[in-house]
Amino acid sequence: MTSRQVESLELIEHVNELRKRLLIALLAVVGGTLISFALAERLIRILAVPIGGLERLQSIAVTENVGVFMRVSLLAGFILALPVVVYQVVAFFSPGLEKNEKRWLYSAIPSATILFLSGVAFSYFVMLPTAIPFLTEFLGVTTVPRLSDYIGFVTNLLFWIGLSFETPLLIFLLAKIGLVSAGMLLRGWRYAIIIIAVIAAFATPTVDPISMGLLMLPLFVLYLLSIILARIARPRE
Numbered sequence: 001m002t003s004r005q006v007e008s009l010e011l012i013e014h015v016n017e018l019r020k021r022l023l024i025a026l027l028a029v030v031g032g033t034l035i036s037f038a039l040a041e042r043l044i045r046i047l048a049v050p051i052g053g054l055e056r057l058q059s060i061a062v063t064e065n066v067g068v069f070m071r072v073s074l075l076a077g078f079i080l081a082l083p084v085v086v087y088q089v090v091a092f093f094s095p096g097l098e099k100n101e102k103r104w105l106y107s108a109i110p111s112a113t114i115l116f117l118s119g120v121a122f123s124y125f126v127m128l129p130t131a132i133p134f135l136t137e138f139l140g141v142t143t144v145p146r147l148s149d150y151i152g153f154v155t156n157l158l159f160w161i162g163l164s165f166e167t168p169l170l171i172f173l174l175a176k177i178g179l180v181s182a183g184m185l186l187r188g189w190r191y192a193i194i195i196i197a198v199i200a201a202f203a204t205p206t207v208d209p210i211s212m213g214l215l216m217l218p219l220f221v222l223y224l225l226s227i228i229l230a231r232i233a234r235p236r237e
Helices: 003-036 040-047 064-096 099-106 108-140 147-164 167-176 182-187 189-203 209-233
Strands: none
Touching (some): 064 099, 099 167, 108 147, 167 209, 182 209, 189 209
């Protein structure tokens, strides 16, 4: 068997392994979504609290309520399946790592879930109570949002800020495999502030500087935490 044939077989094995991992992750999300069907109505009521409850919202389209139900169920299902999804990613990359590196990589499973939930909690308890009054009372015009618009707005905010809170974990793993270092991150703090400002402008639901500042502050703290974690990952550097 030639070297090219061996490489082809190895590539096929990797593709099959990736397909299996993706299928398991997808099934986990589907399973989590099905479980979330029992919780979706309660979750929708919780998401409506920052605006004053469901009575402050209205539905126009016939299928609007069903669409909102499915959207919330899907987000909740993703959160429930997050440990399984992260495990499948870790398991795919772990065979080529050393034992010590595998230990650090597998620690990412609970860490990723905790960080994501921290971002969701920050969005719900800090960002939304600040943003919703500003948006609904702007110009003094009475605002009665559509249910689908409001839930879409809230779930997008929760998801993207939750995802941004994964930054320290991502930096730690990149530092562990040698792609970044604490010194590199420390020297690039000015660029980091610009990138954080862009992320905050994209993820913040309002254009006022207060909301952007509320998001930029924890993101910059997370960046500083990333530097510390990168230093822990590569202490000799």
